[in-house]
Amino acid sequence: MVRSEREFLEKRIVQHYVNFAKHEKRITVNHFLQEQIPRPTIYRIIKKYEEFGAIGDKPRVGRPKKLSTQQLNRLKRLTDQKTGVSLRQIQPEFNVDISTLSRQLKAMGITYRKKKRAPKYTDKQLDEIPTRARRLCRALSEDNVEFVLDDEKYFLLHNESISANRGFYTSDPSVAPPEVKFKRTKKFESKIMVWIAVSEYGISEPFFSQQKQAITKTTYLNNCIKARLMPFIQNNHSKRNVLFWPDLARSHYAHQVIEYLDENNIRFVSEQENPQNCPQARPIETFWSILEQMVYAGG
Numbered sequence: 345m346v347r348s349e350r351e352f353l354e355k356r357i358v359q360h361y362v363n364f365a366k367h368e369k370r371i372t373v374n375h376f377l378q379e380q381i382p383r384p385t386i387y388r389i390i391k392k393y394e395e396f397g398a399i400g401d402k403p404r405v406g407r408p409k410k411l412s413t414q415q416l417n418r419l420k421r422l423t424d425q426k427t428g429v430s431l432r433q434i435q436p437e438f439n440v441d442i443s444t445l446s447r448q449l450k451a452m453g454i455t456y457r458k459k460k461r462a463p464k465y466t467d468k469q470l471d472e473i474p475t476r477a478r479r480l481c482r483a484l485s486e487d488n489v490e491f492v493l494d495d496e497k498y499f500l501l502h503n504e505s506i507s508a509n510r511g512f513y514t515s516d517p518s519v520a521p522p523e524v525k526f527k528r529t530k531k532f533e534s535k536i537m538v539w540i541a542v543s544e545y546g547i548s549e550p551f552f553s554q555q556k557q558a559i560t561k562t563t564y565l566n567n568c569i570k571a572r573l574m575p576f577i578q579n580n581h582s583k584r585n586v587l588f589w590p591d592l593a594r595s596h597y598a599h600q601v602i603e604y605l606d607e608n609n610i611r612f613v614s615e616q617e618n619p620q621n622c623p624q625a626r627p628i629e630t631f632w633s634i635l636e637q638m639v640y641a642g643g
Contacts, residue, residue, distance in 0.1 A: 354399040423513040427524045476619040494541040548576035561598035588612040
């Protein structure tokens with residue numbers, strides 16, 4: 345019986361007890377027994393009315409606070425925009441259960457988030473990225489330019505490389521410092537490689553390969569460029585308007601690859617003009633991020 349049904353039954357029993365039975369319990373009990381209401385339930389409702397003069401639930405004051413305002417401020421200072429923080433480590437300072445700390449953090453809008461991966465820049469890259477990005481932006485602003493990007497993503501076959509410190513607490517991830525938000529990782533492990541090309545018109549046929557090292561120039565040329573990129577361009581684009589923006593992997597700018605693109609009149613971003621380690625400028629990275637979440641959703 346839900347709460348609304350229970351309250352309605354209590355109201356009916358009390359009204360009958362007061363207005364019709366004239367406080368004769370036996371009359372009220374016999375009446376509601378015909379409706380197959382349990383005898384103990386009828387007596388309990390009448391007794392509650394006689395003791396308290398009402399049948400509704402008393403107002404609830406809620407859970408008492410276990411942490412003072414000063415302690416809550418201290419908890420926020422220890423966790424917000426911090427990495428390497430363990431609730432088990434700071435729990436003795438507050439003398440409450442870990443679940444209490446977790447609940448208070450949630451009430452303050454501070455949640456635990458996994459670190460995102462980001463490349464580690466060299467000083468030379470930091471100097472070159474803005475210049476190359478501006479040049480690429482000017483190329484994109486040309487009339488009728490159709491950008492085509494390609495990239496490959498490597499998916500690990502195990503979770504052994506997952507760091508023990510895999511996340512951080514924050515109330516606003518947009519203002520979290522880079523050293524808190526990101527973790528620096530290497531990706532040279534046994535993995536499944538997935539290659540695709542993308543543009544505003546869709547996604548090419550993907551190429552899958554089990555890899556121990558980075559993709560080779562021969563594999564890239566034959567299985568990616570010839571077998572998948574060229575059909576994608578021919579089926580979805582005007583070749584004279586295409587500007588191909590490859591990833592900066594060494595195999596992407598191999599001599600054989602450059603020759604093939606030139607022979608087939610595919611204009612591409614040169615290695616000297618391609619921004620280094622600039623995932624935020626390549627929308628294909630967003631696709632990889634979504635796909636990675638789906639692949640590793642089950643842990």
